[in-house]
Amino acid sequence: xxxSLKRRNDTTSEPESMTLVEHLTELRxxxxxxxxxxxxxxxxxxxxxxxxxxxxxxxxxxxxxxxCAFYITGPLDGLxxxxxxxxxxxxFAASPVLLWELWRFITPGLNPKEKKxxxxxxxxxxxxxxxxxxxxxxxxxxxxxFLDSVGxxxxxxxxxxxxxxxxxxxxxxxxxxxxxFPVLLVSLEVAGVxxxxxLSSWRRWAIVLIVVVAGVITPSSDPFSMMALAxxxxxxxxxxxxxxxxxxx
Numbered sequence: 219x220x221x222s223l224k225r226r227n228d229t230t231s232e233p234e235s236m237t238l239v240e241h242l243t244e245l246r247x248x249x250x251x252x253x254x255x256x257x258x259x260x261x262x263x264x265x266x267x268x269x270x271x272x273x274x275x276x277x278x279x280x281x282x283x284x285x286c287a288f289y290i291t292g293p294l295d296g297l298x299x300x301x302x303x304x305x306x307x308x309x310f311a312a313s314p315v316l317l318w319e320l321w322r323f324i325t326p327g328l329n330p331k332e333k334k335x336x337x338x339x340x341x342x343x344x345x346x347x348x349x350x351x352x353x354x355x356x357x358x359x360x361x362x363x364f365l366d367s368v369g370x371x372x373x374x375x376x377x378x379x380x381x382x383x384x385x386x387x388x389x390x391x392x393x394x395x396x397x398x399f400p401v402l403l404v405s406l407e408v409a410g411v412x413x414x415x416x417l418s419s420w421r422r423w424a425i426v427l428i429v430v431v432a433g434v435i436t437p438s439s440d441p442f443s444m445m446a447l448a449x450x451x452x453x454x455x456x457x458x459x460x461x462x463x464x465x466x467x
Contacts, residue, residue: 248319255315260308267300277358288379299379350397351390360442388437403458414462
């Protein structure tokens with residue numbers, strides 16, 4: 219085939235030529251590995267469904283310790299809930315494999331400088347995403363209390379487990395992805411798109427933008443979750459400036 223793609227050799231800085239077919243074959247192999255990892259992890263999550271459900275249910279039990287029961291209205295709701303938890307758990311558990319396969323796919327195309335920063339960036343991404351999920355989980359009881367009280371004392375909650383699960387998983391996902399903010403900023407600094415001086419000069423606008431974004435993307439729309447998201451983002455912004463200065467030395 220005439221079409222070829224240039225990739226860099228792992229031991230040299232010289233590009234390695236790959237045909238389009240070889241490139242697609244490698245991509246297919248890595249996709250299959252990712253799919254297999256997800257299926258295995260989801261199967262394990264399906265088996266340990268009860269502990270996972272108890273873990274996700276704990277914030278609700280903190281708010282209503284004596285009646286934190288879920289209610290379903292259809293015969294298939296229990297199965298649907300278990301499948302959803304298995305999918306979420308499988309995706310989370312398989313994420314290191316997914317990132318590793320992505321890393322191995324793009325590594326040959328990176329130059330030595332890019333390879334130097336790639337591993338720390340991937341490790342930081344995993345840690346920050348997990349930290350974001352943990353932050354959302356810990357603040358979720360406060361969000362539930364707010365959402366329960368805002369409707370007034372005349373309302374009694376009977377929670378649908380599917381809606382509850384969707385909210386807590388969405389909140390954890392939003393926090394996890396948003397906590398990748400410093401990785402994005404530092405990546406742009408390494409690439410030369412941004413400089414620490416520019417970020418410092420934009421500090422006031424950044425604070426306003428962070429607060430606005432936190433208010434818009436927080437799924438529960440409660441002030442506790444908004445502040446729990448906005449405050450770390452500001453510290454991440456400042457940390458990105460410091461890290462950028464260290465890298466540029």
